[in-house]
Amino acid sequence: MRTGTSIDRPRLSDAPLLEVGAPDGSIRPLHGDDRDSLGSILRGTAMFTEDEIAIAFELINVVLSKPAQKDYIINVYQEGSAVLGYYCVGPTPGTEGTFDLYWIAVDPAAQGKGIGGKLTYHSEQLVRSGGGRLIIAETSSRPEYESTRGFYLSRGYSQLARIPDYYRVGDDLVVYGKYLN
Numbered sequence: 001m002r003t004g005t006s007i008d009r010p011r012l013s014d015a016p017l018l019e020v021g022a023p024d025g026s027i028r029p030l031h032g033d034d035r036d037s038l039g040s041i042l043r044g045t046a047m048f049t050e051d052e053i054a055i056a057f058e059l060i061n062v063v064l065s066k067p068a069q070k071d072y073i074i075n076v077y078q079e080g081s082a083v084l085g086y087y088c089v090g091p092t093p094g095t096e097g098t099f100d101l102y103w104i105a106v107d108p109a110a111q112g113k114g115i116g117g118k119l120t121y122h123s124e125q126l127v128r129s130g131g132g133r134l135i136i137a138e139t140s141s142r143p144e145y146e147s148t149r150g151f152y153l154s155r156g157y158s159q160l161a162r163i164p165d166y167y168r169v170g171d172d173l174v175v176y177g178k179y180l181n
Contacts, residue, residue: 027122030074030086032064037083038076041107047144056103059088072102075122077115084110087119089127089135097133104137120155128180135180136160141172152176 038060042053063074070091077085085106092098101123106115127135137157139148153159157176166173 025077025079027075027077027119030060030063030076034076034083034086035060035064038086038105041083041085041105044108045105046108047105047148056088059102063088073126075119075126077106077119083107085115085119087123089123091130091132092136097131099127099130099132099135101135101137116151117155120151124178124180133180135178137176139174139176140167141174145174149174149176 035057039053039057042048042056048056059072060074062069063072072088072090074086074088076083086103087101087105088103089099089101092100101120104116104119104123106119124135135157137152139145139152141162149159153176155178157178159174160177161173161175163173163175165171
């Protein structure tokens with residue numbers, strides 16, 4: 001867990017809620033009753049191992065149990081009563097204005113409807129409102145992550161680095177970044 005960042009956490013009230021799609025579609029802060037929906041989304045994508053899902057829940061638990069912490073911000077996309085996606089972002093320790101996009105996931109049944117793009121845009125606006133200038137996103141080089149890599153590229157992210165055999169032999173770490181001018 002990261003502690004002691006020198007950047008103040010952006011106030012969630014500074015990030016506008018986005019009215020998208022359905023009249024009641026919005027992006028809002030994480031609530032305690034979102035846990036089951038987020039677990040279903042993460043498992044439903046079939047992209048994450050159980051260890052990775054456990055890490056996602058560690059961050060979810062930090063946000064829910066320590067509302068004053070400044071390391072992680074989680075927002076969810078909701079239409080009606082259904083939570084269809086979320087992101088987790090936070091300031092990178094030891095930097096000035098760099099943030100990590102730790103998680104972004106959309107319910108497989110809702111993919112291709114622009115929700116991931118709306119979540120990404122919202123995270124960028126939130127980071128910008130908190131004085132952020134750079135967002136970093138990491139992903140895998142495995143073939144099933146090709147659409148994820150394309151997603152970042154289509155939203156103005158650039159591939160900044162690739163570390164061979166990072167996750168395991170044959171599975172490179174691919175690092176994307178976007179400067180928020």
